[in-house]
Amino acid sequence: MKLKAYHSILIFAILVMSAAFSSVSNYRKAQYAIVQDMNKALALTLQENKYQWITPDTIQSYRSHLSIDLLKSTSNLCYVMEDRRRGKNKSQLVNSANLLSSKEMLLNEHSIQSYANCSMADVLSMSNQRTSLTLTLMAMIWAIASLYYHLRKQPWNHEADMFGTMCYSQDEDSFYNQENGQAIKFTPMQHQLMQLFFNNTHHQLSKQEICDALWPKKPDASETLYTLIRRIKPVIEQNSNLMIESERGKSYRLIIR
Numbered sequence: 001m002k003l004k005a006y007h008s009i010l011i012f013a014i015l016v017m018s019a020a021f022s023s024v025s026n027y028r029k030a031q032y033a034i035v036q037d038m039n040k041a042l043a044l045t046l047q048e049n050k051y052q053w054i055t056p057d058t059i060q061s062y063r064s065h066l067s068i069d070l071l072k073s074t075s076n077l078c079y080v081m082e083d084r085r086r087g088k089n090k091s092q093l094v095n096s097a098n099l100l101s102s103k104e105m106l107l108n109e110h111s112i113q114s115y116a117n118c119s120m121a122d123v124l125s126m127s128n129q130r131t132s133l134t135l136t137l138m139a140m141i142w143a144i145a146s147l148y149y150h151l152r153k154q155p156w157n158h159e160a161d162m163f164g165t166m167c168y169s170q171d172e173d174s175f176y177n178q179e180n181g182q183a184i185k186f187t188p189m190q191h192q193l194m195q196l197f198f199n200n201t202h203h204q205l206s207k208q209e210i211c212d213a214l215w216p217k218k219p220d221a222s223e224t225l226y227t228l229i230r231r232i233k234p235v236i237e238q239n240s241n242l243m244i245e246s247e248r249g250k251s252y253r254l255i256i257r
């Protein structure tokens with residue numbers, strides 16, 4: 001089975017999407033781990049039950065319970081204001097788009113939360129991106145290998161004769177559509193006729209030249225030739241910008257439409 005161009009693109013797209021999915025999934029896991037660490041640290045801080053308000057000692061105790069080092073410098077505690085609960089007054093938070101928050105907990109009837117002002121790069125650095133990087137590397141290798149494969153398979157990279165959008169690869173003894181690189185399927189007799197046209201400088205052949213070359217032992221091959229021309233015409237026209245033109249029934253010429 002030959003590897004088609006769309007197969008290469010499909011596999012490349014699958015690898016890229018898998019890498020993206022893996023990256024996002026592990027990023028979300030890192031965010032979840034951050035929130036869980038803050039939840040745990042805040043719960044342990046409140047269990048100590050030494051503080052009635054948020055004080056520097058409260059914050060220090062909270063940070064000592066954090067297991068993720070980055071959070072010890074980026075995480076803080078604050079009261080949950082009523083208007084912020086309703087989705088208002090979010091201007092109180094600095095860089096709120098980067099903030100990850102723990103769940104609300106009670107401290108002497110006051111709701112408090114912990115926040116971590118982590119940038120996307122911070123979270124990304126904490127996430128396990130090895131699978132994503134592996135898939136991305138595989139996608140790059142696949143893209144390079146596929147490009148090399150398809151370029152190497154193009155007939156114009158070999159010794160070839162070209163006319164219009166059709167070319168004949170001498171290395172592969174095959175005719176191709178130059179625009180899409182697809183092989184043109186001719187029957188053995190049609191293939192021989194096309195070789196005759198391509199070998200002629202003006203792409204023109206007399207009836208006698210064709211009959212002598214294709215049916216040398218047949219006294220009168222006119223009807224056979226007419227049938228061959230009739231059947232090859234649609235194949236040529238469907239796969240190239242060429243056509244066969246008849247010149248007063250004496251000769252045939254391959255021309256560009």
